Amino acid sequence: MQEDQELADWLKANNISEVECLVPDMTGSARGKFIPANKFLKEESRLPESILVQTVTGDFSDRFWGVYSSSDGDMILEPDLSAVRKVPWANESTAQIIHNCFDKDGNPHPLSTRNVLKKVLDLYAQEGWHPIVAPEVEFYLIERNLDPDVELKPPTGRSGRPETARQSYSIDAANEFEPFVEDMYNYCNVMELDVDTLIHESGPAQLEINFLHGDALDLADQVFIFKRTIREVAMRHNIYATFMAKPMKNEPGSALHLHQSINDQDGKNIFSTETGEESDYFRWYIGGLQKYSNSVISFFAPNVNSYRRFTKDVSAPINLCWGYDNRTAGLRIPDCTPASRRIENRFPGADVNPYLAVAASLACGYLGIKNRIEPTPPHSGNAYEEEIMLPRSLEEGIRALDECDEIKEIFGELFVMAYTDVKLEEFEAFIRVISSWEREFLLLSV
Structure with a gap:
């Protein structure tokens, strides 16, 4: 494919030895993996679906299994040529490439936040x-x-x-x-x-x-x-x-x-x-x-x-x-x-x-x-x-x-369900923590 050749030419021209395959998760943090540049274009990139619905504490909602995924299977990654950059802080010549996420049928993955923006656009x-x-x-x-x-x-x-x-x-x-x-x-x-x-x-x-x-x-x-x-x-x-x-x-x-x-x-x-x-x-x-x-x-x-x-x-x-x-x-x-x-x-x-x-x-x-x-x-x-x-x-x-309902229709019912689950899980984790304010003002006053 022409896109593969363009990417191969870019990697060669910049002497790239390693590639960071990046996917933004629900919080906007980078998830992914490192692949040697000489293998990057020769094999299909995959990641578990679960990385898209992790909480900021690294947990999952109780409904993850069976609702969003029955087996935490793989999603297919494809590099986006518009999102290819060098990593200036790396010790060796490294590329960082944001990837598009697809399900096994080739459809845009409904839990990808980048895909949600694409739906709106x-x-x-x-x-x-x-x-x-x-x-x-x-x-x-x-x-x-x-x-x-x-x-x-x-x-x-x-x-x-x-x-x-x-x-x-x-x-x-x-x-x-x-x-x-x-x-x-x-x-x-x-x-x-x-x-x-x-x-x-x-x-x-x-x-x-x-x-x-x-x-x-x-x-x-x-x-x-x-x-x-x-x-x-x-x-x-x-x-x-x-x-x-x-x-x-x-x-x-x-x-x-x-x-x-x-x-x-x-x-x-x-x-x-x-x-x-x-x-x-x-x-x-x-x-x-x-x-x-x-x-x-x-x-x-x-x-x-x-x-x-x-x-x-x-x-x-x-x-x-x-x-x-x-x-x-x-x-x-x-x-x-x-x-x-x-x-x-x-x-x-x-x-x-x-x-x-x-x-x-x-x-x-x-x-x-x-x-x-x-x-x-x-x-x-x-x-x-x-x-x-x-x-x-x-x-x-x-x-x-x-x-x-109007926002849920635009963003997708499944995505909104997953997002609300992730954020409520984070809220419940937070509410279990007793703060210094509570100890200072409530300990002996109530």
Whole structure:
């Protein structure tokens, strides 16, 4: 096949000796295996179906056997030529290739999160539309932490001193970690990741990277690879990088904001009319995000820690308001030209599976357009002063998903069943842990 030959030529041209076969799991972590390059194209790649439905603790739901798989059989992997990159941190010349997952009959595997995003993009393709996204990814650099009972601390930078004050957009604060930043950009250049602007966020040693806008699947792939890369670069500098949504109790959370628009077959933005005004599609898309975001909040906030962002005393959205250039709203409309008119979804945390977060946001907008859902009037004030309208726990978010038939139809009944099982299993594991807060305030007081 021509694709096999193209891949073989690429491996040879880059002197690749080993291949990482990657598959994103439910949490967005990389699963897979290593194969010597000289055997990679000669044999069929397979992985157990079970890796797609593991919890973050490595467990499985009670319903895994017999519901999703009767024997934990193999799924078939096929390399995606659009997702082939070098591994710049490897000791030998290594490639990392994201693979598509298929069942034994050759159908896209229904439990693959990457396939879920493809299903949503197919709905847009049937309308002649092409979604464009631009992620903004926040993360913290922290001291190496080997004891989970010890609170996280920011690392010391070049000055030898940790940050003690808010440093939003500070050039000097970002330069404290210049060696880390240089390696990050070097690695991203090797892998052709479209990273753009870097800024220092509000939290100590909290950074944000903006990606250039582009194809939704490609950008989800890039974020998936980027998170692996950042963790690897940090460890090489003897620190950690974390994408936890709320790693420190008195500091802002980390988000993954999603800018999104839609182009038609001629490359024109359907959010604007021929005369440059806001189109019906634009309004309906916002309406869909307002109506369905609570139903898909578990894709925007997929972990028990995620919901710690949604409180009134931090810079994260707490309701379904939208507004023009209003960062207090969950849905922000940036100042831009008609050609670049877009919507920024500020609900997702940095801990998301990027495939599911993008799929969920696009699914909400799609349903808004198809059902012609009108949004509320734009919010012009401080939306943090309004009531909290979002689910406050993973369990509540999962139950909202399970009650939304329209999202289940788009994502697939089997996938939603598996996802809710995995996340409820994680919630039950979490709820069994007794926290230091409970010991401090309840031990002798109740």
